[in-house]
Amino acid sequence: MASTSVSRIVPASPGKVWSLIGGFDALPDWLPYIPESTPLEGGRVRRLKNPNGEVIIERLVDFNETERHYSYAILHAPFPVNGYVSTIRVHTVPGRDDIAEVQWSGRFNPDNATGEEVTDLFTGIYRDGLDALHNTLTA
Template identity: 70%
Template structure:
């Protein structure tokens, strides 16, 4: 099994960040790679569409409002992995009310690619996503 994790400190309070990212169906609000999200099964599943029309289906498997994190599994996607499980967390930065650290991590089994290739793919997705989140919070 392979894994990767990316974190970034953002110019907003942890609650402001969580208010933007904490909704499982909220990706289009801050992630340009996902312009469309449809909630299914009472909000426990999201059907995402990227700009190329590819479909990604993800299931919420854990949610902690007080801890500001959620975990999800990919059910369907054009990625070369199986068994994908990811967590998005918002942390406070010690001594700073105006900053938050967001950590996006995942573990998965590469399928047809090396561990390093799969790890770099998702590290890039997470880095780009957190950069987009930074831009959304800076508006």
């Protein structure tokens, strides 16, 4: 099993960040490479489309409003992995209420790819996603 994790300090309070990203169906609000999200099964599954029209289907597997994190599993995607589970988490920064640390992590099994290839793929996705979040918060 391979894994990766990316963190980024963003210019907003943890509560404000969570209100933007904490909804399982909220990716289009801050992630430009996911312009479409359709909730299914009462909001426990999301059907995403990227700009190329590729479909990604993910299931919510854990959600904690108080601790500001959720985890999800990929059910279907154009990625060379299986067993994928990822977590997005918003952390407070001690002594600061005007910034937050956002961590996006995942673990997965390579499928017709090397561990390094899929780790690099998801490290890039998480990094670019957190950069997009930062840009959304400063726009």
